Amino acid sequence: MSSSTPLLTVDELSVVFRRRGAEATRAVDGVSFTLEEGRVTGLVGESGCGKSVTSLALMGLLPDRGVTVGGSAALRLPDGDVDLLSLSQRRLRDLRGSQLAMIFQDPLSSLNPVVPIGRQVTEILRRHRGLGGERARKEAADLLYRVGIPDPTRRLREYPHQLSGGMRQRALIAMAVACRPRLMIADEPTTALDVTIQAQILELLRDLVTEEGTALLMITHDLGVVAGLCDDINVLYAGRAVERAPRSELFADPTHPYTVGLLGSIPRLDAPRGDPLTPVRGSVNDNIAWSDGCAFAPRCDHYTMDCLQGAPALVEAAGGGAHTHRCVNPGADAEREPEEAAGARTGPEEAPAPETGAERTAAVDDEEGRA
Amino acid sequence: MFTKSSRKPSAALAAAATLALVATACAESEREGSGGDDSEPFVFASAGDISTLDPFFTSDGETFRYSRQVFETLLKHESGGTEIVGGLAEDWEQSEDGTEWTFHLRDGVTFHDGEEFNAEAVCANFDRWFNMTGPYQDGNNSYYWQSIFGGFAENENEDIGEPRFESCEATEELTAVITISEYSSVFPGGFSLAAFGIMSPAVIEQVENEEITGEPGNFTLPAYTQEAGTVAGTGPFRVTEWNQDQAEVTLERYEDYWGDPAGFETMILRAIPDENARRQALEAGDIHGYDLVAPADVEPLEAAGFQVPTRGVFNVLYMAYQQETNEALGDIEVRQALAHAVDRQRIVDTILPEGGEVATQFHPDTLDGWSPDVQTYEYDPDLAQRMLADAGREDLTVEFCYPTDVTRPYMPAPRDIFDVISADLEAVGVTVEATTYEWTEYIPRTNAGDCDMYLLGWTGDYNDAYNFIGTWFSGPSDEFGLRDQELFDAMAEASSNPDTEERVAAYQDLNEQIMEILPGLPISSSPPSIAFAPNVVPPNVSPLTQEEFAEASWQ
Amino acid sequence: MPTTPSPPLLGRKAAKVDRLAELMGERADDGHGASIWREALSRMRRSPMAITGAAVVVVFVLIALLAPLIAPYSPVEQTWGDEVFPNRNVFVGPRAENWFGLDNLGRDQFSRMVIGARQTLLVGVVATIVGFGVGALLGGTAGAAAVLGGRWGRQLDNVVMRFIDMMLALPTLLLAVTVAALIGPSLLTVMLAVGVAQVPIFARLLRGAMISQGGRDYVLAARALGVGERRIALTHILPNSMGPVIVQSTLTLATAIIDAAALSYLGLGNPDPSFPEWGTMLADAQRFLSSAPSLAVYPALGIIVTALGFTLLGEAMREALDPKLRK
């Protein structure tokens, strides 16, 4: 499945928003990661950490004005590599929908309310595969069927508001996979769904990745989703990756205090009753600029003056290999809550899907979505 | 197709003109010289559309402007003057007692439908009017008949007066004799009223059974009055079309007219109610003439090359005192004081059109009966103040009314006139409380004596002083609160005197009396202005606003 | 020398806190806890639209309030009446003693404009109060009835709304013309006519806002806590629904001034010439547009600029209060 060079190599991606009269905001600040075919890579963090902006930057969907995108994102195509970030809009449009696809968070608002589902599916087939008329309709029905929508011919004629939430998300996924893209980005695809539906959708995504060999970039704040789906995980904080590791390593041995905090805020079935959860203090607004030091410092229980001496570099974790983090004194957390980290190690491995619901409730303070 | 006067676009405004880019292309090709060719229609704008093609049914001036071109009356006023002259009757005589009127009709006159004009035709018209029944007898449908000739052969309503008309006889082919029950000074002027235009007997026969439908207040006139094609008169123009959705009446030259043929082959009357819009339409070349020019527009129009001929004066504007509503005004000294307080000359100088003058009595000097010896009231605020003090009315308060939204021929800008008067009155210590009514309400309010003082006026229908002073001072009225039986008796006597000379002398006496009683202060007599495009030879303008457009032509 | 030396740890911690506080200084949390209005105000302070609008409105209101102090002459006295001859096209333009020249009866145009501002403001304010008052009463009743529900509530809402529909079916200008024609021209007529025409707008706006507030969770919560229905309507829903209505009031001030001018043009304006009002002045001066255009231009500019001021302010308020546009 995976080949020698990654499908997508994101290098030092940065996104700066400039507004007249306001200070420039670095929403994404030098993020690097790679995506492999047939693998799921997670981008995890609280809202506002830059994960959605990252995905939009890769898709070329950020507004033209007031935004500066830096770095590179090399996508391997049959006819050579391209840098997604420097492609012309015209070229990007050809790739979007055919090579790159995206699934959004809120299926209701992501579907055009006044256009029938069928039309919304066939328009992509017509655009990228030149299918028209009856053939497009048939293909669309097949697609809906493949993503698990019963009675697809009827659904094609219906409008988004006539479908259930899960059905809508399936329809969105059908659109995303319509042209068998090499790369799919799913931005919180399950956040707006019921727990049971969430599990089904995740399973569907997993299957699609396995069957098609698509690379999936999974963007979520939900560690349950990460645990159940992702092969590699990047934890983002304030626009930078603060920790990166394969799933098992991350859960087994989280090194950055923020990751530890995230894991600590998940209620677990195996924890003794009455044990308090340990949420991360404050909110994502309470940070400082990376140039001044570690952005997480104001919320960190273990910061030192060293944390305020410029941005910490991304370093290899103690475990080595693919595990890196961005912390000047990573030990503190490991020492503090060893048993919790150990708990996390076993937890997600066999994380049953229903658990994600509980995790979701724990994370409701993150309700602003993309602001 | 529209034609434009070719003035150069102003460069400053051109910048703002981008919106009309569409139109530029056309402007050049559509532009054509106007004038010269008499087949080009002459377009005249009036303030309102006509209401009927048969003028008998109306009292509305806009309709009469049309009907005077199409129908002729037995008598008429001399072109551009106020003298009564022969119309369809070449000459006429009245019996000693003024009850028998013999008309010697013009020979060789034909109606637009080819019918001969003769005495039979005249009597057919009068008999038709006299014998009207049903809704035709409603005051709304036969106003002028009732004012001049009283009632009908069979009055169907007790409110209708006794008929003054007795008979019309065609004693000869071209001699018609009209008998009335008693003389009144409304004659012979009444025979010149446009409402009594003579219509073809064939048409009368044709429309004999046409009915006015609907209920009072909701009358619908017969179809022939609403669509051109039926009515036929003897005038220099015949009406060929009345386009009601465009408020446009089209008149064509009647080639077999007995007199001088009309100067225009086609004349079009169009309604433009707004006074500014009329001026702009003339300036833009959309029309070639319009009536009721605002005095302020006269100078600019003339400066731009338009013609604004001065009409003779045939009206009066006055400021009325209601002696009963405000008892202070019952005091002659107060009335005189207020008369001295008002600077009438300034009103004439600054507001009224050129040719206006301060009025010394209740009708203009163009009418017989005008007296040079009436008491006059010069502008003298100090005297006014002293007189008020003498009368013990230093703290006088009056409610002063004036009408809104209206331009009357005698009163072009009521609000400005009121403004000046009110400032003058305040200057001598009078407190003025302004009240306004819309024109339609203003008349009944002032008639009922609701206002202490108010502005009103009158334009004459024909040349007889009684048509002015008789309107106000022939009987007790609430409009002035005047209860002077002596005056009323003298008025009645004068009016029924068939001897013209004696009558005129009596009118002079009356005018002197009235100005001593001072029931109101005559302010001014002023000519309503009319405007024409530079390339038009205008008709003689009439003090009675009875222009004969047949006289006009392209230069 | 300090008697109690600070423990090193504490010192270090204090330094840390200071440094952090310093770093976070500019990012201090100003949004939390502030009311919607405070937030809106702070947003408006940054909007050039709002500042322009507010500046115009403030200047206008100041002129209106201080009019008698500013106007150098009486707006009524025809002091220079012997210098102006409108019937001969003789007008007096701006000069040292009369900054805006004289009007057609020899009155000081500048003084008339200044005093006119006061009359114009009066018309706008009273008309708005009429529209707001009656409209809010109707809309509030219907809204409260709809939110409280029940058979009676729904019926009351229905009846009131049918009435509002009726008024709405009469286009505003026609409504104003009819009202003005009904009670005859006066300053009061203009204010009432313009105000009445705004009633259905206010009523619908308030009702709509109340119904949408009625569906909010906090109302449900209040209900769940056993708060009386009437109390919910009056103390929770109504105050929270006033935002759009207040914005509308600002916009209505502009509309009222313009509509008043239209009524004056149609001859239904204030008939008393001794109280100059811009709409009446404009309608009056149109006669002289070809000979003395400035007579019309001053009041026209006055109306346009003032209406623009109120509109800008209203629009800025709307944007500031609109959660959808808060970005």
Place this chain on the structure above:
Amino acid sequence: MLRFIVRRTLQLIPTLGGLSILLFAWLQRLPGGPEYALLPDDATQEQREALRRALGLDEPFTVQYLAFLRRIAQGDLGASLQTGRPVLTEFWTRFPATFELSMTAMLIAVSVGIPLGYLAARRRGSALDFAAVGGSLLGICTPVFFLAFILKVVFAETLGWLPSAFRLSPGLTRTDITGFVLLDAVMTREWDVVWDGFVHLILPGLALASIPLAVIVRMTRASVLEVLGEDYVRTADAKGLHPGTVRTRHVMRNAMLPVVTAVGLLTGSLFAGAVLTESVFAFPGIGSFVYSATQERDYPALTGFILLIATMYVLINLLVDISYSLLDPRVRAQ
């Protein structure tokens, strides 16, 4: 869908019924009363009283109202006092002119307003946006009659490009089939009439369009801005669709929904706005007739016209509601 239409139509009945009462009561109470309008200035008090009796104005209100309703039911709105012709006839002879004028104004407003609003939204903050928003604010804040005046001074008087008054040049002959000048002229291929009718519509059309244009620009801009921020537009972009497809199918189709409602309401109010515009341009339509009817206290005409205009307004809004529900499947489902 059918039920929706039926229900909405039934809702009109109480509205129009109430309106007729309101109107009737209002107009009955207008000061002066029709007897003043009917008679010449110097008619006597007795003549006026007689007329009042003849008109039935001395009868109780309810009697008068019922008689009024009965007549309406028979399609009889009475005769105009100004012209003596049936009110209904007056209305229909003038309706085509006002209809053509309103449609011209709406066409200008829509065809300029929507693209302008769209571009302003697309280039938010640009000079174009500033000009569009500023211009539309200015348009709303300028009294229509003054604007009309300026238009006339510039384009008719000074430049002489366009006629300043009327619906057609005087003396122009045309074949009348339906009363609609342009329609008739196109049917009969009288191209000079088409052109003449067209140039006469431009200035009054522009003046009348000023307010709807301003509203539509701002509405479109706001609506497009809102839709541009919607997720489904991002979805459409993410599908790599052509910008044209995204613009028409996804952005405009949704952004137009509130604009459609506004267009409906504005179209209705144009009939009233025509009162000002038509009287400035001597355009012989409903508006100028209503204007003179108020001046002349033409009771039957005023009652009839306002009732007909209101009915038209209500019907237009019904049509808008129905078309809205066709455009927006979410409303249809309810």
